[in-house]
Amino acid sequence: MINASTSATATRMRVVPLSPGIETESWSRSRESSLSIDAQSRSRRSRAEESVAAREMLSVSRFAAAEKSGWGKKLPAGHGLGLAFGFSYGGHIAEAVELSVDAKKKITVHKITVAADIGPVINLSSAENQAQGGAIDGLSTAMGLEIGVEQGRIQQTNFGDYPILRMRSAPPVEAHFIQSDFRPSGLGEPCLPPLAAALGNALFAATGERVRTMPFKRAGYTI
Numbered sequence: 001m002i003n004a005s006t007s008a009t010a011t012r013m014r015v016v017p018l019s020p021g022i023e024t025e026s027w028s029r030s031r032e033s034s035l036s037i038d039a040q041s042r043s044r045r046s047r048a049e050e051s052v053a054a055r056e057m058l059s060v061s062r063f064a065a066a067e068k069s070g071w072g073k074k075l076p077a078g079h080g081l082g083l084a085f086g087f088s089y090g091g092h093i094a095e096a097v098e099l100s101v102d103a104k105k106k107i108t109v110h111k112i113t114v115a116a117d118i119g120p121v122i123n124l125s126s127a128e129n130q131a132q133g134g135a136i137d138g139l140s141t142a143m144g145l146e147i148g149v150e151q152g153r154i155q156q157t158n159f160g161d162y163p164i165l166r167m168r169s170a171p172p173v174e175a176h177f178i179q180s181d182f183r184p185s186g187l188g189e190p191c192l193p194p195l196a197a198a199l200g201n202a203l204f205a206a207t208g209e210r211v212r213t214m215p216f217k218r219a220g221y222t223i
Contacts, residue, residue: 094116
């Protein structure tokens, strides 16, 4: 489980200043046209600001995940550390997976590290739980979940052939949050997508094999 005393990381994001001349141009025309131009200018400016802010927050979250996961540390043979990041539902998420693989392609995930910028976090314990759940769901999906259809019928009938990750295989998930002034976003969903990429990068680091098809069990891996 997460140690709440080490789960919060604070920083402030740079605010992009207003573009010079935009308001002047807008209000130099008639009131009717100026309102329209002003709205368009704000829209363009907003998109530009959000684009810059998104790049910054992805960089910060990626750095936080790398730092907290011990990126660059020496690992034993058969071990790997993979990092991935993404933007989803308004949340900027970076995740690192540390794992080991044995000769029979059995994976042991030792730790998942999540670094998230979702704007101001009010309920930290709830945010931690959502980060844990999203990461575990992403691991479960990447490793073994798929739905097959034959002659219009779903082939999977129960959890015996739709192997959701069991508690015994669930690794510890450590969550870190960047308290930024970005507008609040979702958290449960954004923590799922980067996990598969981080897992694939960790497998490559450990084995030299690139797995590019999900679920990873198709490549012979188990967990």
